[in-house]
Amino acid sequence: MNAIELHDIHRTFETTTGTIRRHRKDVVALDGLSLAVPEGELFGLLGPNGAGKTTTIKILTTLLIPTSGTATVRGYDVVREAKQIRKRIGFVFGGERGLYYRLSGADNLRYFAELYGVAPREIGPRVVELLALVGLTDRADERVEGYSRGMKQRLHLARTLLHRPEILFLDEPTIGLDPIGARELRKIVTDLHANGTTIVLTTHYLFEADAMCQRIGVIDHGHLVALGTPSELKANVTDLGVVELEVFGVEAADIERLRGLEFVDSIVVEQRDLRQLVRVQTRLAEQAVAPLLAALGGAQVGRVAVREATLEDAYVRLVGRVE
């Protein structure tokens, strides 16, 4: 049985431009998205900013109504049967917001436990159990305003688990966390999945999706552009190698020259302080290094590395850009 089904979902938002003479404009967030997630799956939803990931999550968590199309969660319609869905799901939106800062972590959990209908007798033990699960027992009675970002993220996760949801929606849950905090949070999520919870995860960290998700859907411009296991998605780029060039002061014209080379599939440039990391997907791998360096002309080149294509490279090939 599918825990989640989306059929031809469209969602547009109305925006306005201008101060005195206002012009209305429709922005398409989802453009015919169809998708199914079986029960018990840890499903990854990837896509660039503005692709429609958060809109999808908000529709499935009953916070938004689709403009057209149907969506169900455990068989319940997101528009007409929102209350049934709300009892069965939990969600975390990335970032620090979503907590009462003047209350302690434990008070936050007790309040949300009441809101989510946890039985009165169960609230105390459940709060203690979840604070232990996310490693906040020692700080439980401190005001949330003094928590670090990682602690707030873990408290969010505890909050969403209070009523033992069957399906969890995690929208960039590790965003902004330090590596250790992110690793701890990933461990909790994979343990929850191992215990049978269906999880839909959106992330910009492709290694995270690769390591955690059983299947991944890539959406761009509001519709699904790829769907499969991480291995299946990576199989799309087995013909590619990646040359990474660390350069200083490379010009846009240099990049365009590289892009024009016959053996170059795609190029991504990341600014890293004063350096730029130019990642070139190519069918030639090692043999491409010399012509690439020649094409860069006078640019100062630091490190050069050649590696196999990863999920991130498959993603770049699909959406044509990275954030």
Added chain:
Amino acid sequence: MIGALRVARAAAELQFKEVAVSGFLLFGALVQPFFIGVMTMYMLRHRPDFDPVYVVVGAALSGLWSVLLFAGSSAISHERSLGTLELVVAAPTSFFVVYGGKIAGTLAFSLVSVVFSYAIGAWLFGYPITVADPVGFGLSLLFALVALWATGMLFAPLGILWRTVGRFLGLLEYPIYSLSGFLFPILLLPVWTIPVSYALPPYWAALALHASASGELDLLGLARVWAVLVLTAVVLMIIASRLFLAVLQRARRSGSLALS
């Protein structure tokens, strides 16, 4: 039903804790009634018809109304700014119940104005602050709180519809003081404002409290005012509950819950 009451109580406790540590609302509940009470007593104390109880009740009402107006009208924008509005709306509990609890918590906190205003009159000025009809006054306070609670329930749907509504509602603070007769009878106002006063629940709340404190209305007269308060509360609650459903559905369509 028990579940809803538990949620309302939890929301009331949360709101009480939140407003009790807000400097702005403490100002509204304590400092403002202090100034209003003290200044009015100084201005009126030499008049032969001076009634210190009237001033104490009026000062208490000013604090009560200020806290309700500011805490109630900003409750939605506060939740939005914290990022908790979506979490509360997406809970399997009725948002009407949650917000009802919050307004109840706000009013519970605002009662500190009543105690403080009594203290100003009795201890600072040394007036004998005694109410003519203690039972009637207690019931008047109860019905006044019910009507003010229902008034506060209208603020949330407005706050969901228009994100800046709190700032505009804040402008109603002093006009409502005057039109409701908190510190002076509305008969002193122009005739055309009297129908406006009659349409305001705070006017009936002030009338019930002043009349039971001074004993100027008998039981039948008081009962009529209480009936108006209850009727007003019922009408406002019905309007608010309909508005809640409509604006939440509208917010789900427009995607405006998370916008701050």
